Amino acid sequence: MSDMISVRVPKELREKMKKFSHINWSEVIREAIRTRIEVEERKQRKMRAARGMDRIRNRILQLYGTTDYDSSEVIRYWRELRK
DSSP states (O other), rough: OOOOOOOOOOOHHHHHHTTTTTTTTTHHHHHHHHHHHHHHHHHHHHHHHHHHHHHHHHHHHHHHHHOOOOHHHHHHHHHHHHO
């Protein structure tokens, strides 16, 4: 079962939509909503991942303090192996 929502559009936009009556505007709106939800869910997942990495980094700092580890050296090493 589906719920119904209403969407207000400016009159001039509605007139333009009428010119393309072959388009299922309800489906266009549903797809736009789906796409936006996917974008927002990706943002939420990225934020959760970032918070998780922050927790890990903070825990490591608590346990071991600061280090002189340079991740750029490791990245360069692995890039060289790919060549």
